[in-house]
Each structure stands twice: as structure tokens, then as C-alpha cells.
Amino acid sequence: MRQFPSLAMEVEGVDKIRQDFPILQRQINQKPLVYLDNAATSQKPTLVLQVLDDYYRCHNANVHRGVHTLSEEATASYEHARLRIARFINAASYKEVIFTRGTTESINLVAHTWGRTNLRPGDEVLITAMEHHSNIVPWQILQAQLGFTLRHISVTPDGLLDLSELDSLLTERTKLLSLVHVSNVLGTINPVPELVAAARRVGAIVLVDGAQSVPHMPVDVQALDVDFLAFSSHKLCGPTGVGVLYGKRALLEEMPPFLGGGDMIREVKLSGSQWNTLPYKFEAGTPAIAQAIGMGAAVDYLTAIGMDWVHEHEQQLTRYAYERLGQIAGLRMLGPGPEARGGLIAFTLGDIHPHDLSAALDHEGIAIRAGHHCAQPVHDHFGVVASARASFYLYNTPDEIDQLVVGLEKARKLLAF
Amino acid sequence: MEALYREAIIDHYKHPRYKGHLADPDIHYHDHNPFCGDDITVELKVEDGIVIDAAFDGRGCAISQATASMLMEEVVGKSLADLKQLDKAYILELLGIEIGPVRLKCALLPLKVLKAGIWGLDEWPE
Numbered sequence: 173m174r175q176f177p178s179l180a181m182e183v184e185g186v187d188k189i190r191q192d193f194p195i196l197q198r199q200i201n202q203k204p205l206v207y208l209d210n211a212a213t214s215q216k217p218t219l220v221l222q223v224l225d226d227y228y229r230c231h232n233a234n235v236h237r238g239v240h241t242l243s244e245e246a247t248a249s250y251e252h253a254r255l256r257i258a259r260f261i262n263a264a265s266y267k268e269v270i271f272t273r274g275t276t277e278s279i280n281l282v283a284h285t286w287g288r289t290n291l292r293p294g295d296e297v298l299i300t301a302m303e304h305h306s307n308i309v310p311w312q313i314l315q316a317q318l319g320f321t322l323r324h325i326s327v328t329p330d331g332l333l334d335l336s337e338l339d340s341l342l343t344e345r346t347k348l349l350s351l352v353h354v355s356n357v358l359g360t361i362n363p364v365p366e367l368v369a370a371a372r373r374v375g376a377i378v379l380v381d382g383a384q385s386v387p388h389m390p391v392d393v394q395a396l397d398v399d400f401l402a403f404s405s406h407k408l409c410g411p412t413g414v415g416v417l418y419g420k421r422a423l424l425e426e427m428p429p430f431l432g433g434g435d436m437i438r439e440v441k442l443s444g445s446q447w448n449t450l451p452y453k454f455e456a457g458t459p460a461i462a463q464a465i466g467m468g469a470a471v472d473y474l475t476a477i478g479m480d481w482v483h484e485h486e487q488q489l490t491r492y493a494y495e496r497l498g499q500i501a502g503l504r505m506l507g508p509g510p511e512a513r514g515g516l517i518a519f520t521l522g523d524i525h526p527h528d529l530s531a532a533l534d535h536e537g538i539a540i541r542a543g544h545h546c547a548q549p550v551h552d553h554f555g556v557v558a559s560a561r562a563s564f565y566l567y568n569t570p571d572e573i574d575q576l577v578v579g580l581e582k583a584r585k586l587l588a589f
Numbered sequence: 590m591e592a593l594y595r596e597a598i599i600d601h602y603k604h605p606r607y608k609g610h611l612a613d614p615d616i617h618y619h620d621h622n623p624f625c626g627d628d629i630t631v632e633l634k635v636e637d638g639i640v641i642d643a644a645f646d647g648r649g650c651a652i653s654q655a656t657a658s659m660l661m662e663e664v665v666g667k668s669l670a671d672l673k674q675l676d677k678a679y680i681l682e683l684l685g686i687e688i689g690p691v692r693l694k695c696a697l698l699p700l701k702v703l704k705a706g707i708w709g710l711d712e713w714p715e
Contacts, residue, residue: 525650527625527695535590543625557626557648582590587651589603 186485189477190567192217203537206572211356211384211516211563212541213406216470220410223469227462235461236435236452250461253468254451260471261401262392263418267450270424271464274415275383276306278402279350281417281454282379283310285427286400287348293319296345298376300325300333300362301553302355305546307381311350325351327553331358331507338370346376353385354514357547357559358507359490361385361514368397377423383407387474388515388565389483393418405463410470414463417454424450431456474566482566486515489564493517493573497562500580502588506554516563518545521580524587526560532583538576594651595685597659602651607661611644618706620698627653627695629702633664640664640672650695652688657699659683669707675700 190196193215198205233242235250258269272278297311301324315322323341326334349371354361371378379400385391387408393401404415429436429447433456438446447453494510497503502522507513526542533540541561544551562576614632621628627649634642643664645657664672680700688696
């Protein structure tokens with residue numbers, strides 16, 4: 173295990189980390205890549221790439237089936253990845269860690285299984301106005317079919333959840349509170365423990381979208397006492413195509429299966445079938461084996477560095493970025509101040525369209541995101557069609573933020589009216 | 590960064606020609622690109638099948654707005670029959686820069702709106 177100095181901005185530590193990510197050596201438009209689109213997807217360390225390569229070169233086989241060496245090796249690696257991921261989020265058991273295609277599928281799984289069996293007309297599902305589309309649309313689809321009521325907690329002008337109306341929104345009619353841990357637009361870190369406590373008082377269960385929190389800060393499902401947590405591999409240094417739904421065992425046991433097929437059954441007869449035990453009940457078909465193993469390696473990598481370190485590093489970068497971006501004339505940041513946000517900042521710069529900003533920065537080798545970031549309602553709330561977003565990870569440096577600022581000043585000169 | 594967009598594109602973006610609305614247009618069409626929020630309205634005044642005046646309004650990125658401005662300069666004096674023939678290659682020549690697949694939608698939105706208006710389509714066929 174590596175030791176990094178407690179001073180997170182210590183250059184040597186970040187330099188070492190940067191060497192683990194081969195893509196950071198790339199030049200884009202003859203400039204060194206400055207990758208600030210980590211909220212969309214993170215880059216992958218050599219360890220993860222090697223694990224994927226090794227799996228396909230030496231161990232590739234289907235899992236939970238064969239009685240041959242390769243299949244046993246593949247199964248052991250796949251299940252070992254699950255164990256380490258369970259440990260990473262402090263799940264009580266590996267049975268509570270279900271591999272899915274990612275955060276979106278994890279939320280849809282809950283909607284289709286728990287939602288379909290538990291929601292009736294008169295019931296309410298409470299979300300927030302700062303959700304990613306993946307935590308809005310599944311509930312809208314289900315609402316149209318089942319006829320429950322979908323409500324939302326609104327957002328204050330500062331980009332925080334408006335909890336002043338919580339007592340009227342969260343009532344005994346509320347069966348589920350489904351909310352984002354860290355907003356992918358505002359960066360807001362929502363007060364999950366407080367909201368879980370409020371949900372418990374009315375008997376509602378809580379689903380947390382951890383897509384932007386699990387990769388960036390320590391997340392302990394038992395300490396938070398959430399019922400479900402959804403997150404993706406590709407945002408935490410792992411491969412695309414895999415993610416996790418954590419669920420409390422008692423809830424998962426009660427839920428019907430999601431997809432039907434191989435691996436999720438104990439016994440199939442033409443007259444009917446019995447479901448497999450957890451977590452396999454929810455994993456029909458051949459899973460993303462290599463990707464899950466790669467996700468396990470990503471979690472090992474982050475664990476070795478330490479999630480406290482990752483979080484503190486990003487906090488320092490974010491405070492610095494907030495200060496530097498705030499000095500650019502006409503630049504408006506969405507969301508709360510740096511003391512209450514995760515490592516991302518969405519902004520607008522005068523009347524310059526975010527796509528132009530992104531294209532201009534790309535010319536300087538700087539990758540940011542532009543658009544509505546799959547969160548149109550929160551953009552509507554702040555009266556903007558789209559925004560540009562810089563998002564940080566463990567390998568980013570203050571120097572890269574300086575380059576972003578220089579690039580934005582150039583873009584302003586070129587494109588501002 | 591200056592090489593990103595030709596000077597003419599920046600000029601049309603910052604100083605759009607034919608921007609606004611016509612008093613009594615014969616053709617009026619509006620569409621937008623929900624992906625990026627680009628939004629274009631085109632209005633044409635037509636006499637004997639020839640465009641005698643044009644206007645566009647809208648908001649969005651430099652590519653979409655500059656293309657609209659450039660296109661309006663081109664359409665005045667042309668016949669509707671000729672305008673129906675305009676295609677992607679024509680727009681790319683007008684812009685004179687390389688453009689990736691994502692931004693291509695921005696560049697083609699003004700032409701899409703123009704042609705939909707001329708064909709009198711209620712909705713652009715997907």
C-alpha cells in the first residue's frame with residue numbers, strides 16, 4: 173500500500189498518481205491533455221488495464237457454469253471483485269452487492285422490482301429537482317403505469333435542497349425517497365444522513381444515486397443507513413459497462429427478480445421456476461465478467477490511495493478552482509460555495525454557448541463537458557439552457573486549473589460579444 | 590484557438606446578417622436541437638417562386654448562428670426550387686472548416702429549418 177503525505181496538494185503524490193494513468197501522456201491538438209471531464213467518466217490506471225488484459229489473455233471463461241479450470245478461475249475473480257467492492261462501501265455482505273450495467277440500470281432495477289410490487293395509487297415517491305435524468309425518468313415511466321404520485325424537493329437559489337418544506341413533502345404517504353448524493357451539475361453534497369433519518373420517521377425507504385459520490389469520497393452504506401445505493405464502475409477508474417446496486421438484504425430478499433434468464437434461477441421447469449439466492453437472483457445472463465473484475469481492481473487502486481485522500485485532494489482543487497474561476501469576468505458558477513460541494517463546477521461564461529467553450533478549450537487540449545449533463549430540470553431551474561462543466565479527480569493538479577483559466581480567458585476574447 | 594473558427598464565422602456570429610423578423614412572411618418555420626439548445630427560426634418573403642427577403646432568429650452556438658447568418662445571405666434572390674437542392678456539402682463549403690459529427694448537427698440546423706419551411710412540412714421527417 174502506498175503512503176501519501178497528508179498535505180493533499182503535495183505535488184509528488186499527484187505526480188506519482190499521474191504516472192499510473194497512461195492516457196494523461198496524450199497530446200490533444202499538440203497540447204498536453206488536461207482532462208477535466210471526470211464526472212462524465214474517469215480515466216483508467218495501468219493496474220485496471222493490466223487486469224483486463226490478463227483476464228482475457230489467461231483466464232477468460234464463463235462464470236458459475238463450467239467445471240473446468242478457466243471457469244473456476246473466472247468465477248473466483250468475479251466473486252472476489254464483488255467481495256472487495258462490498259468492503260469498499262462497507263456492505264454487511266457480498267449478497268447485497270448486485271452487478272448491473274451501471275447507475276442507470278441499478279435505479280431501473282429498483283423501479284421495476286421494488287417499485288412494481290410496492291407502489292400503488294395514493295403512494296408517493298419523492299425525488300429532488302437536482303436529479304440526473306436516470307433518477308427521474310424511471311419513476312415517471314412507472315408512475316404512468318402504476319398511478320402513484322411523484323413529488324420533488326426543490327432547490328434553493330444557492331443550489332441546496334430546500335428542506336423547509338420537507339415536512340409536507342415527506343409524509344406517511346411517501347414510500348420511497350430517491351435522491352442524488354452529489355449533484356452532477358451543482359456539485360452539491362446532499363445531507364443524506366439527515367434525510368435518511370427523516371425518511372425513517374415516516375417509514376419510507378431511501379435510494380441514493382452515488383454515481384458522483386462513491387468515486388470521490390468515502391461512502392459507508394451502513395453508516396449512512398441507506399436502503400439502496402447505485403453507482404458505476406467507469407466513474408471510479410474502472411471499465412464501462414458495469415456498476416453496482418447495493419441493497420439491504422431484507423429488501424432484496426423480498427423483491428421479485430429483474431430480468432429472467434440463466435444464472436438467476438435455482439430450478440426451471442416448464443410449469444414454473446424458482447429463483448436463485450442473492451445476489452444472483454438479479455444477475456440474469458452472462459454478466460460483464462471482465463468489467464466487474466476490472467472494477468474490483470479499480471476499487472483496490474482507490475483503496476490503496478485512500479478515499480479520504482482522494483476527497484481531500486478534490487476539495488482543495490475545487491476551492492482553488494472556485495477562487496480562480498470566480499475571477500473571470502462574466503463567469504457564473506452554478507451551485508453552492510466550495511465548502512459544500514464535490515469536485516465539479518458547472519458554469520456559464522457570458523452569452524458564449526457551452527459547446528463553443530468546450531470546442532475552444534479542446535483546441536488547448538482541455539477536455540470539459542458542455543450541455544445539460546442529463547439534468548435538464550436543474551438547468552431550467554437556474555434559467556440556463558446548458559452549461560460548461562469542469563470536474564476533477566485524483567490525478568488533476570492546480571496547474572491544470574490555471575490552464576483552464578487561461579483557456580477560458582482566450583475563449584472569452586475570441587467569442588464574447 | 591484563433592484557428593478554431595474562420596474569421597468569417599466569428600464575424601457572422603458576432604454581427605449576424607438578416608437577423609430578426611419579417612413583417613409579413615410567406616414562409617415561417619422554427620426548430621431546435623434539444624441536445625444543445627440551438628434554436629433557429631427562418632422567415633422568407635417569396636414572389637413568383639423567388640425569395641425576395643429573408644430573416645432568421647435564434648440562439649445557440651457560434652456554428653449554428655453563423656451558419657444561419659451565412660445561409661440567409663445566400664438565399665435572397667434564389668428560387669425555392671434551387672433552395673430545395675441545397676445539401677450538407679453546400680453548408681460545409683459555406684463554413685469552410687472541418688467539423689466533427691456532433692457539431693455537424695449545429696451546422697445543419699439552419700438548412701433543416703429553411704428546407705422544412707420551403708417544403709411546408711409540419712414536422713421534419715426523422
